[in-house]
Amino acid sequence: xxxxxxxxxxxxxxNLAQLDQDVVELERDPSNASLLNSIFRAIHTIKGTCGFxxxxxxxxxxxxxxxxxxxxxxxxxxxxxxxxxxxxxxxxVIKTILSELAANQAEPAGDDSLLIALLEQxxxxxxxxxxxxxxxxxxxxxxxxxxxxxxxSSAMPGSSGDQASAAPSxxxxxxxxxxxxxxxxxELVLSRNQLLEMSSxxxxxxxxxxxxxxxxxxxxxxxAVMKTRMQPVGSAWSKLPRIVRDIxxxxxxxxxxxxxxxxxxxxxxxxxxxxxxxTHMVRNSADHGIESPDVRRASGKAAVGRITxxxxxxxGHVIVEVxxxxxxxxxxxxxxxxxxxxxxxxEAVHAMSDCQVLRLVFEPGxxxxxxxxxxxxxxxxxxxxxxxxxxVGGAVDLQSVGGQGCTIRVRLPLTLAIVSxxxxxARGETFAxxxxxxxxxxxxxxxxxxxxDVLHDVRLFRLRDDLVPVVRLGDALGLPANESGAVATLVIxxxxxxxxxxxxxxxxxxxxxxxxxxxxxxRAVGCYAGCTILGDGRVVMIVDPAALAVRAGIQINAVAxxxxxALTPATRPPxxxxxxxxxxxxxxxxxxxxxxxxxxxxxxxIEYAGGRPVVQYRGFLLPLVPASxxxxxxSGRSNAVIVFNEGSASFGIAVSEIRDIVDEIVNLExxxxxxxxxxxxVIAGAATEVLDVSYYMERARRGSVS
Amino acid sequence: MTATLTSAAEVVTFRVGDQWxxxxxxxxxxVIGQLQIALVPLAAPGxxxxxxxxxxxxxxxxxHQWLDISRRTPEPSMNxxxxxxxxxxxxVVDEVGDVAAVSPGTMDPAPASLAGAWAHVCTxxxxxxxxxxxxxxxxxxxxxPNTRP
Numbered sequence: 018x019x020x021x022x023x024x025x026x027x028x029x030x031x032n033l034a035q036l037d038q039d040v041v042e043l044e045r046d047p048s049n050a051s052l053l054n055s056i057f058r059a060i061h062t063i064k065g066t067c068g069f070x071x072x073x074x075x076x077x078x079x080x081x082x083x084x085x086x087x088x089x090x091x092x093x094x095x096x097x098x099x100x101x102x103x104x105x106x107x108x109x110v111i112k113t114i115l116s117e118l119a120a121n122q123a124e125p126a127g128d129d130s131l132l133i134a135l136l137e138q139x140x141x142x143x144x145x146x147x148x149x150x151x152x153x154x155x156x157x158x159x160x161x162x163x164x165x166x167x168x169x170s171s172a173m174p175g176s177s178g179d180q181a182s183a184a185p186s187x188x189x190x191x192x193x194x195x196x197x198x199x200x201x202x203x204e205l206v207l208s209r210n211q212l213l214e215m216s217s218x219x220x221x222x223x224x225x226x227x228x229x230x231x232x233x234x235x236x237x238x239x240x241a242v243m244k245t246r247m248q249p250v251g252s253a254w255s256k257l258p259r260i261v262r263d264i265x266x267x268x269x270x271x272x273x274x275x276x277x278x279x280x281x282x283x284x285x286x287x288x289x290x291x292x293x294x295x296t297h298m299v300r301n302s303a304d305h306g307i308e309s310p311d312v313r314r315a316s317g318k319a320a321v322g323r324i325t326x327x328x329x330x331x332x333g334h335v336i337v338e339v340x341x342x343x344x345x346x347x348x349x350x351x352x353x354x355x356x357x358x359x360x361x362x363x364e365a366v367h368a369m370s371d372c373q374v375l376r377l378v379f380e381p382g383x384x385x386x387x388x389x390x391x392x393x394x395x396x397x398x399x400x401x402x403x404x405x406x407x408x409v410g411g412a413v414d415l416q417s418v419g420g421q422g423c424t425i426r427v428r429l430p431l432t433l434a435i436v437s438x439x440x441x442x443a444r445g446e447t448f449a450x451x452x453x454x455x456x457x458x459x460x461x462x463x464x465x466x467x468x469x470d471v472l473h474d475v476r477l478f479r480l481r482d483d484l485v486p487v488v489r490l491g492d493a494l495g496l497p498a499n500e501s502g503a504v505a506t507l508v509i510x511x512x513x514x515x516x517x518x519x520x521x522x523x524x525x526x527x528x529x530x531x532x533x534x535x536x537x538x539x540r541a542v543g544c545y546a547g548c549t550i551l552g553d554g555r556v557v558m559i560v561d562p563a564a565l566a567v568r569a570g571i572q573i574n575a576v577a578x579x580x581x582x583a584l585t586p587a588t589r590p591p592x593x594x595x596x597x598x599x600x601x602x603x604x605x606x607x608x609x610x611x612x613x614x615x616x617x618x619x620x621x622x623i624e625y626a627g628g629r630p631v632v633q634y635r636g637f638l639l640p641l642v643p644a645s646x647x648x649x650x651x652s653g654r655s656n657a658v659i660v661f662n663e664g665s666a667s668f669g670i671a672v673s674e675i676r677d678i679v680d681e682i683v684n685l686e687x688x689x690x691x692x693x694x695x696x697x698x699v700i701a702g703a704a705t706e707v708l709d710v711s712y713y714m715e716r717a718r719r720g721s722v723s
Numbered sequence: 724m725t726a727t728l729t730s731a732a733e734v735v736t737f738r739v740g741d742q743w744x745x746x747x748x749x750x751x752x753x754v755i756g757q758l759q760i761a762l763v764p765l766a767a768p769g770x771x772x773x774x775x776x777x778x779x780x781x782x783x784x785x786x787h788q789w790l791d792i793s794r795r796t797p798e799p800s801m802n803x804x805x806x807x808x809x810x811x812x813x814x815v816v817d818e819v820g821d822v823a824a825v826s827p828g829t830m831d832p833a834p835a836s837l838a839g840a841w842a843h844v845c846t847x848x849x850x851x852x853x854x855x856x857x858x859x860x861x862x863x864x865x866x867x868p869n870t871r872p
Contacts, residue, residue, distance in 0.1 A: 204778030446762065494764035536782035536810055538865075539773075542765045548773060548780055556761035556773040556780060 025066050026119050027189070032059040033112055037259045040105055044262070047096035056104075057086045063111065072124050075114050081136040082107040094139060098266065103135050105259070192285075195245050202235075202242040203531040209235040210552035246286075250328045250337065251279025253292040257299050261324060264303040271310050271321040272303055278328035283335045287429050290409040291337065294402040298339045298425050299324060301399075306343030306423055316420065318342065335429045342422040346415075348374045355380075375415050379403040410436070410453055438559065440526040440551070441508070443490040444499050448521075449530055449549060449559045450508060456516065458524060459507040477687075477697070477704045478507065478518055484686040484697060484704055485509065487518035488569040490560070494544075510562040517566045532559065544568050570690065592683055594700060594707075596676040597657065600647025604676065605706045606683075606698075613662040615675060617655045632658075632669070640717040643671045644708070661710060668717030670708075683707060736820035736856060737803055740792040743856045744816075745823060745849065750861040752804045752811065754819050771815055776804065783813040784865070790840055807865045814864075823856070825849050830858065 039056050043049060060083045067076035082104060088094045110132055117125040209232050216228045258274050265272040307313075307322030314320055325340040348371040355361050355377045366374065378399045399415075406413045410430045417423040430436070430453065437452040459480075478487045487507060491498065508519045530549040535558075539545065546561040593609035616634075623630050623641065630641040630650065641658060643649075648671050650656055658669040685696030685707065693712040697704055734745030735754070760772040760783050769789035774781050781804060787794050795817070802813040830847040837845060841857075844864045849856040 207778045446764070496764055533780050536773075536780070536812070538770055538782055538784075539763055539766055541767070542763070544765065545763075548761075550775050550778060550780070554775050555759070556775050558761075558763060 022070060022118070022122065025070060026115060029063055029066075029111075029115055032062065033108065033115070034255050035059065036108055037105070038255055040101060040108065041258045041262045043096050044098060044101045050090075053086070053090050053096075057083065057090055060086060072114075072118070074124050074127065074129065075111065075118075078107055078110050078114070078129050078132065081133050081140075082111075085136050085139045088139065100139055102266065103139065106132060107136060190245075195242075198242050199246060202239045203533075205235050206239055206531065207550045207552075207554075211554050214552055246284050247282040248285040248288045249279055250281045250283060250288060250291070250335065251276070253288045253295055254279060254326060256296065257326070260296065260300060261303050264300065268304065269309060270303070270307055272307050273321050273323050274299075275323060275325040277326065281328040281330060281335060283429060283431055287335075287409055287411075287431075290405060290411075291427070291429065294405045294413075294427070295326075295337065295339070297399075297402055299326070302339060302341040302343065302423070306341040306345070308344050312344075331428075335431060337427045337429070338424055339427075340422065340424045345419045345421055345423050346375055346378065346417040347419055348417075351375060351377055372416075375417055378415065379413070410451070436530060436532055436559075438528060438530050438549075439508070439524055440528055440557070441490075441506070441521040442523045442525055443494070443521045444496040446494075446496060447525070447551070447555065447557045448490070449528075449557055450510075450519075450562060451546060451559065452527065454510050454562050456509045456511050459509065459518075461505045461507050461520070479699075479704075480509065480516075480518070483516065484699060485516050485518050486566075486571045486687065487520055488566065488571060489520045490565075491522075493519075493565055493569040508562075510566070515566075515571075517562075517571050519560075519562060519565065530559070593678060593680050594683070595659065595678055596701065596705065597644070597659065597672040598674040598676055599645045599672055603645070603647075603706070604700075604703055605644060605672075605694075605708055606700055607659065607670075607708045607710055609678060611661060611710050612659055613667065614660040616658045616660055616669070618658050618669075619655045620650045620652045623650050623656070630671070634660075634667075634669075637667075639667055639669050641669045641671050642713050642717050644713075648673055661714065663714050666714075666718065668714060670713055677701065732826075733822050733824050734856075734858060735803060736823055737801070737814070737816040738818040738820065739786045739790070739816050740795055741854075742792060743820065743851065743854060744786075745825065745856050745858045746803070746805060746814075746861050746864075748822055750805050750807070752806050755802045755804060755813075757799055758802060758813075760815075774802070774813055776811065776813070779811060781811045781813045783815055785815050787815075789864075790844070805861050805865075807862050812865055823849075823851070825856075825858065833857075 036056060036059050039052055039059075043052050043056065046052065060079050064076060064079035064083055067073075067079060085094070085100065085104060089096055089100070094100060110129060114124060114127075117123075212224075212228050213232055216222050216225050254276055257276075261272050261274045264270070302324050307324070308316075308318075310320040313322065323342050325338070327336075327338045327340070329336055351374050352366050355366050355374070356363050360377060360380050361369075366377075379402070380400060403413050406427055406429070412428045414426045414428075415423065416426070438449040439452055439455060439458075441448055441450060476487050476489075477484045479485075490496075505520050505522055506524050508521060508524075510517055510519060528551075530551075532547040533549055535545055535548050544561055544564040546559045546564075548556055548558050550556055594606045595609045595612055595615075596604055596606050599605050618632050618634075623632050625631070626638070630643075631638045632641060633639075639660065648656075650671070657672050657675050659672060659675075660667060660669045679701050681700050683698045683700065685698050687697040689696050689706075689709075693709055693716075695707045695709045697706050699705070733748040735748050735751045736743055736745045738744070755776070758774045758776070760774050762772045763770065766772070769785055771783040771785040771788075774783050783802070786792065798817055800815050800817060801819045803816055803819060804811055804813050806812075830849050833842070833845040833847055844859050845857050846860045846863075847858045849858060
């Protein structure tokens with residue numbers, strides 16, 4: 018591309034980002050002369066350069082827009098919403114042409130006569146009112162023709178508006194170069210760490226002083242390089258005033274957008290990751306949150322709705338809050354929708370607290386909007402917001418008071434490149450865990466570990482009143498077993514709303530580590546978040562706890578976990594349960610009410626029909642289904658069988674031994690991971706799987722047919 | 724299978740087990756001695772782990788296992804560091820030989836009878852004093868899904 022054109026595009030892009038903000042600001046503050054001047058200058062510069070570069074279409078549009086601005090500047094016209102809208106339309110067309118220009122190095126073909134007509138009506142002698150008759154349809158179709166897709170503004174790469182106007186002391190640097198600098202600084206830190214370790218081994222080395230100096234300079238260099246990657250969070254906000262203004266105009270609402278803490282800095286990668294979710298949240302607030310002025314007045318609020326963005330640092334994180342004073346989110350509506358969409362069961366959702374209910378809006382497939390407007394509710398909902406935020410290690414939460422508005426709180430790490438982590442060891446190997454996903458550490462004696470319950474290969478640990486599935490890191494990673502010490506550490510982790518534990522041998526250290534991406538051949542493994550180099554030069558893998566848990570067969574089902582505490586004891590009378598053993602030491606339960614009889618059947622009476630065990634019982638054949646593959650029919654012994662009746666059909670479930678009958682309130686703590694099991698609960702003080710009788714019924718019936 | 728070397732080129736030669744290989748010298752960044760390799764649990768067979776090359780993470784490939792070559796008696800290994808795209812890989816080999824010049828004229832196409840992984844990565848053979856030199860395409864070698872015969 019021609020250098021002149023390249024410079025023109027870069028400059029214009031920067032100016033335009035500022036322009037949108039300024040024009041909206043002007044509408045609010047029509048008498049602000051300096052604002053008007055800055056808008057005029059931006060358009061004027063574009064127009065002026067067009068002449069040199071032979072871009073007639075761009076020149077005509079910017080020239081006409083400039084003429085309207087000139088009248089505003091002279092005071093012949095007032096900055097009313099109608100004229101501002103037309104100027105914004107012109108800005109959009111300029112943006113579209115510029116982005117085409119950037120892509121194809123040529124001005125796109127197109128007809129701007131409608132836009133020119135719209136603009137020129139403001140230039141006539143009696144301009145203040147619309148001089149030519151243009152119906153609303155014509156304007157709508159004009160908008161289409163102008164190429165004002167909702168994405169028109171996002172076609173321009175976002176640039177920091179705040180800095181654009183105060184530029185002389187800064188230069189433009191390629192982002193790739195910054196990334197390369199960051200990597201080099203990271204490597205320098207690692208080499209420095211190695212040197213430090215070497216020199217600390219012999220104190221009277223002549224290298225000690227220079228190494229100390231090198232160390233200090235390296236730390237400072239790294240800090241400075243990190244800073245070059247920092248961007249004010251406000252650069253993700255520059256498009257929002259325009260979006261809010263357009264929605265307000267379109268829906269006839271009055272909305273004020275308040276932005277605080279725009280200068281709060283965070284890594285540019287995070288600023289980018291924040292942009293789309295933020296836009297979505299603000300759109301939601303403007304479209305669905307804020308009510309129309311009449312409704313607001315009727316409910317005793319100010320006619321003008323207010324959306325507040327607030328960004329600030331807190332405990333090493335950046336918090337971004339989006340607050341509106343609209344109608345809030347109706348927990349009842351959320352409950353109904355959640356049931357309708359089949360996200361949670363009726364019983365579960367009604368026992369949840371309002372706070373838990375509100376979080377359901379982050380579940381996939383959820384949208385509360387009664388009507389889908391073209392502004393929001395296009396199928397990409399809050400679940401996308403949450404997954405985008407979580408992808409960069411952030412978290413999002415929501416609070417709402419019915420009728421008083423809603424606050425969404427996003428918590429982001431300062432940077433992606435360096436994370437606090439726990440350095441742990443397992444079976445002689447060293448790994449790193451990102452600290453953000455670790456909730457607590459528990460020192461375990463072997464004894465305690467032995468007492469934890471095992472259910473269908475998943476070990477469960479009783480943490481206060483919860484059953485938490487745990488996995489040994491060494492087993493999950495397939496490390497060869499060795500003699501481990503008498504104590505181990507249980508790392509309780511969180512992924513989504515689910516908690517689980519990972520057993521490691523020891524926690525060695527906490528460190529700020531530089532995350533390096535893993536090569537493509539290792540990426541396929543899936544349970545590493547990256548790798549890093551420790552001070553002694555060793556490469557260690559950074560374990561992604563959530564992926565590890567999934568790999569180890571622990572179900573991370575957010576909804577099930579949220580619903581778990583829902584069945585509160587007070588709401589139901591206790592159930593009578595039949596407890597029985599399956600295999601070595603696993604315990605399962607069925608409701609006693611579903612059981613017809615208990616039988617002891619000697620193995621030699623068991624016959625096989627079509628490969629399935631049956632027994633002659635009271636004049637008919639009773640199909641038997643083992644409760645688990647661990648239940649076998651050993652000859653010479655008798656087998657415990659629980660007989661169920663279903664209509665005229667009967668079937669038996671073979672178990673290892675009948676244990677007990679207890680009266681207990683069943684709280685399913687863990688959702689089932691396999692068919693035939695409803696879930697897991699603490700019954701008579703032990704982790705117990707509750708069987709789904711209908712599943713075995715079905716299996717017995719199919720068996721007897723074949 | 725056609726040879727990728729269309730004009731005269733130089734190859735770095737190395738030995739794995741009893742077999743000599745050659746890779747285009749333009750793909751090779753450096754040759755280094757034995758380094759500590761960090762194991763990566765659950766990685767595919769043939770991936771030895773990661774090594775730390777002056778602060779850069781390099782994926783180490785155990786060529787013995789990768790290409791199913793039986794190991795002679797244990798011997799100290801060498802690393803041939805190659806670049807594929809943006810990524811560095813270390814080929815863990817037994818011995819590194821000279822840089823040899825090969826031209827399309829001296830190179831024979833890879834025998835059609837080669838099986839599995841070999842047929843995929845070997846682009847030609849050159850008769851040398853010490854035996855046949857298998858010319859290997861680095862990109863293909865590293866993208867070989869490691870199908871075992």
